[in-house]
Amino acid sequence: xxxxxxxxxxxxxxxxxxxxxxxxxxxxxxxxxxxxxxxxxxxxxxxxxxxxxxxxxxxxxxxxxxxxxxxxxxxxxxxxxxxxxxxxxxxxxxxxxxxxxxxxxxxxxxxxxxxxxxxxxxxxxxxxxxxxxxxxxxxxxxxxxxxxxxxxxxxxxxxxxxxxxxxxxxxxxxxxxxxxxxxxxxxxxxxxxxxxxxxxxxxxxxxxxxxxxxxxxxxxxxxxxxxxxxxxxxxxxxxxxxxxxxxxxxxxxxxxxxxxxxxxxxxxxxxxxxxxxxxxxxxxxxxxxxxxxxxx
Numbered sequence: 001x002x003x004x005x006x007x008x009x010x011x012x013x014x015x016x017x018x019x020x021x022x023x024x025x026x027x028x029x030x031x032x033x034x035x036x037x038x039x040x041x042x043x044x045x046x047x048x049x050x051x052x053x054x055x056x057x058x059x060x061x062x063x064x065x066x067x068x069x070x071x072x073x074x075x076x077x078x079x080x081x082x083x084x085x086x087x088x089x090x091x092x093x094x095x096x097x098x099x100x101x102x103x104x105x106x107x108x109x110x111x112x113x114x115x116x117x118x119x120x121x122x123x124x125x126x127x128x129x130x131x132x133x134x135x136x137x138x139x140x141x142x143x144x145x146x147x148x149x150x151x152x153x154x155x156x157x158x159x160x161x162x163x164x165x166x167x168x169x170x171x172x173x174x175x176x177x178x179x180x181x182x183x184x185x186x187x188x189x190x191x192x193x194x195x196x197x198x199x200x201x202x203x204x205x206x207x208x209x210x211x212x213x214x215x216x217x218x219x220x221x222x223x224x225x226x227x228x229x230x231x232x233x234x235x236x237x238x239x240x241x242x243x244x245x246x247x248x249x250x251x252x253x254x255x256x257x258x259x260x261x262x263x264x265x266x267x268x269x270x271x272x273x274x275x276x277x278x279x280x281x282x283x284x285x286x287x288x289x290x291x292x293x294x295x296x
Contacts, residue, residue, distance in 0.1 A: 012150055019149040028053055028152045028271075035272040048284035052247065052271035059293055060266055061154040065244060069264045071159045073115035079261055082240055087261045089253070090167040098139035098163055103132055109168035112139060116159040117147025123168070139163055151270035169255040175262065176234065178250040180242035181287045185235055185250070187212060190225050207235065214280050216273075234259050247288055 018027060025042060032040035032053065045051045060066045069075045076088055092110055095101055108127050112135060114120035120142045124130045148157030174192055178185040191202045203222025204212040209231075215221045228234075238250040241264065251262035275281045 012145075015151070016146065016149045019152060024057055024152045024154065028057060031151060031270070032272060036274065045290075046285050047281040048275075048288060049271050049273060049281055051285050051288050051290050052267060054294070055246065055290060056153060056155075056267050056271050059246070059290075061158060063155075066266055067155050067158045069245075069248075070155050070266055071115050071162075072113060072263055073162045073164050074159075075264060079241075084237060084241075084261060087237065087259065089169065089260045089262075092165040092167060094165070095163045096161075098136040098143070101132075101136070101163075101165070103127065106165060107168075111166045111168055113164050113166065114139060114142045115162045115164060117142070117145065117156055120147075125168070125171075151267075151272075153267050153270060155266065169253060169260065172255065174254040176252045176254060176259070177265075178235070178238040178242070178252075179268075179284075180238060180245070180248050180250055181284075182246055182289050183239070183243040185238045185242065186287060190222055191219075192222070213277070215276050217276050218274060228254060228259070230259060237261075246290055246293060 029040045029042075032038060032049070036049065040053055041050050042054055042057070045054045060070075065078075069078050073094060076091070079085065079088055092106060093101070106124075106127060110124050110127075112122040112124070122135050122138065124135075143161040143163070146157050148154045174190060177189050177191070179187045179189070185207065187204060187206060189202055189204045191200050193200045200219055201222050202216055202219040203225060204214045205225055206212060209225055209227045211224060234252055238252075241250050241261075242248050245266070247266065249265040249268050251265060253260045253262045273281075275284075
């Protein structure tokens with residue numbers, strides 16, 4: 001379903017309405033059944049998706065560091081504290097209202113974002129032809145949304161909405177996303193053209209660059225990858241950033257022969273990631289230890 005379609009917008013409104021009257025666990029179980037066709041076991045979670053669902057409901061919204069790091073603006077301070085300020089995409093401006101943007105101070109190309117959810121991005125490839133009025137309207141509409149209500153990701157609900165403008169990195173960006181379990185990067189997926197969402201290509205790989213026999217049927221598969229020369233350095237950074245969390249996906253952009261920090265993701269696919277073959281859902285779940293958190 002396209003994000004700008006009427007059906008998608010209607011679904012979003014219904015999700016928000018439902019989130020206000022139904023318990024989070026009930027809605028999570030309902031979405032899990034609809035999306036994956038499975039019953040969600042929250043009492044004794046075993047699979048990767050089940051354990052992330054448990055974390056989503058019981059741990060993430062209560063952890064102030066998680067809330068900060070899910071915030072695509074305030075995570076920048078966390079990255080600076082870790083000593084990786086030089087890996088941040090240059091920030092051109094930030095505002096609490098899109099009407100405050102001074103377009104005359106922005107370069108010809110840039111990227112506008114909201115910080116409190118996913119897919120809140122507007123790319124400007126040419127400021128002269130860019131529809132500024134529509135951008136202001138869209139950004140301020142996003143600012144009013146409670147992204148955490150859509151799929152019951154309440155850590156997003158605790159983020160104060162904000163608008164940022166970042167440097168335009170170019171037209172050929174590759175994403176490297178590290179799946180990190182209990183402080184250790186285990187796998188990556190590499191993606192291209194994510195800006196166009198379902199037109200993207202995605203491939204899963206081990207850290208030595210060999211292909212995992214795993215794919216997502218909702219995206220075109222990438223069969224092989226040539227790891228960049230700075231891959232080990234990027235992996236070390238991912239390991240440093242993930243050590244504070246039971247699970248996090250550490251995302252990087254690769255552009256212009258270097259890498260940039262992109263974001264930290266705690267609930268990939270809203271904890272309803274489709275696996276093919278399905279056995280990897282359980283295998284990944286066995287690598288994620290949340291027992292100490294469950295026993296608190």
